[in-house]
Amino acid sequence: MTTILERLLAGIQYLLPHHFLSRLVYRLMRCEAIWVKNALIHLISKAAGINRAEALSADPADYASFNAWFTRALKPGARTFDPGQQAFLSPCDGKISETGPLLENRILQAKGKDFLLQDLLANDPVCPELTNGYFSTIYLSPKDYHRIHMPVAGRLLRMIHVPGRLFSVAPYTARHVPRLFARNERVISVFETEAGPLVMVLVGAMLVSSTETVWAGEVTPTKNKAVSVKDYSAQDIALAKGEEMGRFNMGSTVILLMPPGAVEAVAKPTAGDTVKVGQKLATLSE
Secondary structure (H helix, E strand, O other), rough: HHHHHHHHHHHOOOOHHHHHHHHHHHHHHHHOOOHHHHHHHHHHHHOOOOHHHHEEOOOOHHHHEEEEEEEEOOOOOEEEEEEEOOEEEEOEEEEEEEEEEEEEEEEEEEEEEEHHHHHHHHOOOHHHHOOOEEEEEOOOOOOOEEEEEOOOOEEEEEEEEEOOOOOOOHHHHHOOOOOOHHHHHHEEEEEEOEEEEEEEEOOOOOOOOOOEOOOOEEEOOOOOOOOOOEEEOOOOEEOOOOOOOOOEEOOEEEEEEOOOOOEEEOOOOOOOEEEEEEEEEEEEEH
């Protein structure tokens, strides 16, 4: 895609009614009319290149709606979770947009573009602990498995919902929309781990009809227009490494954040590489 075309497509998105379009998709993806949901499953699966053989069931009749198919479980053994005790795992299938150390409190979005940690996390108190820490941004395309798993064991402290726009998070948009991930609606989960705080940011996007977590259910869409914080520190919500923590109903982006010294980057994978859930992203420091 040429730079001029990329800029045009990104520019058009400023004018689109992001939330209205996403509400329409939300309803369509949950339509239970048999001919509608079966047609969607067949057509979109073929167009996106979804590997139907990996699904726990490849029969459209076993799914009430396209969304149920899109968030399908996989067959046992379809993904391998790195068994290393110090392995920091990929939480999802996707492609790494950027990864590495934060430059003080700035996160690299794409070549020539970065944004503030505080903007992404709505000035959450964890921000100072993450300065000069580690981050990894993973983009999920429509063909990917859309359940999100824990990269390391952790206990949930709080969840923050930040309303915002719903720009596409496709790579071309990340190259041309400044502060993309700090503009878009997002669900932020802060965990306590043995290596320090872990922050997982589930970024909403154009036509992403909702985001869920295993402890709260569907978090978005919501009519809430203000930043909301839910404190879970008094509850014992502990998730093991590799356990499911949430899911996207359509594709989007996950951003992982850890404090300095918590993990050591490995040679691979790096920006541009495809990853699978359970694959080793980095090594937890001893």
